[in-house]
Amino acid sequence: MQQSAFENDAPIVALTEVVKHFGAVRALDGVDLEIRPGECLGLVGHNGAGKSTLVNVVNGGVSPTAGTVAFPASGAPEALSAGVRSVFQELSLCPNLTVAENLRISHSGLRGPGWRRPARAEIRQSLDAVFPGHGIDANATVDTLSIAERQMVEIAIGFAPRGTEARLVILDEPTSSLDAGIAEQLLRHIRHFCESGGAVIFISHMLGEVFDVASRILVMKDGKVVADRTVGGFTRQGLVDAMGHVATDERQDPRGKAHAFGKEVVHTSQGLSARRGEVVGLSGLAGHGQARALARLYLDATSSWRPTGKPRMVFVAGDRTRDGILPLWSILRNASISILSETAKWGLVDRDAETSAAAEWKRRIGIRTEDVTNPVLSLSGGNQQKVLFARALASAAPVVVMDDPMRGVDVGTKQDVYAIIRAEAANGRTFLWYSTETEEVCRCDRVFVFRNGEISAELTGADITEERILEASFEMQEA
């Protein structure tokens, strides 16, 4: 493989016996790791396995409880000067600044009057290199960009030279908000970057991508490295097994069983409709109005003024920090906010009902925490997402709206959530589900494909295939 050219070089980063505790939680439990130039390390494991902590140790964001972190290749004392860069799954750009100004935040070499000009040139160059034909203006304010464009900017900042040179770029779920074409550009750039002597840590729950781009795969489980082999040493099934999940690929397909759905419960002027007990998918290229359609549907169906005892609709956010998590609160309070008025007596919170609902959903959906009164931010990203699912599903609302809710969620949890969704649908709940992953959309009973903010196709039954969805996503653009 391509890393052979640099095989004998000193490692860019070397971890020995690294241990990290957060209180009683052993996030890392004795990890040894060396990354050499030219390597693309795929890092996989389910939520809370310690992936994020590992990369934070590598990039200097947290210091280990025990063990050492060294940068032999550069001899630098710390991660920043050793050329370690991170692109996080939680979007971390400043929304009120422009693209170029955001580069400046992590590039202290840009100073003095007129620094914006070189900043613009550098970010433009980096964007062009990673995402040719990106169409992002370096002067655009970040909050005017779509979530996919923000992710692209963040990746470009990660690869930008920023005064020195990027030697090791850490990408945490970089493709979760990108559509297939853009993701492919990124993978191509990663291969090119590694061929020229850089190294990448690539974290993804999409195993196909990991196999596609990584030269070596590291599997983590409960804070330990359970497997570390070159990519040829793994099969897809072997990888899933190593992560510690039972193979669940059978896809007990409920479609074709000629479901008898109830009466129509959702109907919008745009043409979106859903019947009782139905799982309706929204698909198409990212940013073509699906999220907006769902948000409008939800906001129209609920009120900012009138409190409702029993909500008609609940919302599962995909953009956790913007739309979902209440950061100062415990897991319990985050999970219970939507059911308070259902159980309240005399306007007071029924705390027993709240506690038992949270305990039940912690069990059903497998939130990894010892105590639901821990702060919600103590959870990993995927587990925070589970809290948002619990919040919505714990309520009695007949319609559940989901805005790309599986971002950053591991394979095992996805399977669990799919099963819960199916079970709830069989009990008469209706789901409207926007997803950027076609494989998920194909699980739905009916699919609306969006293009330029309009519905371009409605697919049912055997018509729900990847080809048909792609066709409907692009069709009119050709003309």
Place this chain on the structure above:
Amino acid sequence: MQQVISRPWIWSWLAAAATFAMTTALTEGSGAGALAYAALSFGAFAAIVGLGQMLVITLGPGNVDLSIPAVMTLSGTLALKAMGSEPDTAMLGLGVAILVGLGTGAANFALIYALRLPPIVATLAASLVYQSIAIWSNRGLRIKPPAGLADFATGRIFGVPNVALVGLVLAIVVWVALERSVWGRWLLASGQNMRAARLAGVPVEMVRASAYVTVTAFAAVAGYLLASFSGGAALNMGQDYLLMSIAVVVIGGTSIAGGFSNVPGVWGAALFMFLVVSMLNSYGAGAGVRMILTGLIIIGIVIAASTRRASK
């Protein structure tokens, strides 16, 4: 112990206790009772307006009510005018005051909601109107409160000033509303992330409106009590309570960034704000020195309380 130290409200109470001790140390303990009584009386007004301000500040950055002084003046003026020093009109006056509070709160929120004005601008602009109405209806008259009401406002039960008891009851009501009621959860959720709260089914505009109406209702009650306490309404009677209402909220450990409030801390801070001035007075500090030291002490306490919370 760790648990107690990490409570954000402990700092305002420690500060109040320390200033109390330092003041009475100077007089070797004599007059401690009178000082405590005065602190409870005057602190009560700051605590009442502070409780209301706390609810609004909890809504998050940019949310603050600057119309408190004008609402206090207007409610005191109109209530005393309605009572006209006649006996047995205390309830009528209270009703007028509460109506003033509800009306001004609704007007404030109407400006914020319908015209999308920032709350600072909306409440400040509206307060000019309220102050003008107060001037126009007052016309330099100084109407005395009915004797019974004046006796109540300056009286005591079991040695505790009546106004402090009113403040205590209101504090308990606010505490229950915040910590135990669904509305309180909604308020705290809205203050952390308005959009996330809305998407979780919280009626955020109703919550905001109720917070803005509550703050002016509390200010109106404080104005009514203060006018009765001091023997009549004056056009500048609310003046001190603008910064005071914000200071007691911040010193009391409520997060200025929203989503986290603290009821006991407001009372501790209200006592402290009175005690620190009397401490500096009894040490003979001049007006200028007094203000500088007051400012420095407030900054010190806010830093102490916030670093404790951050390191937790």
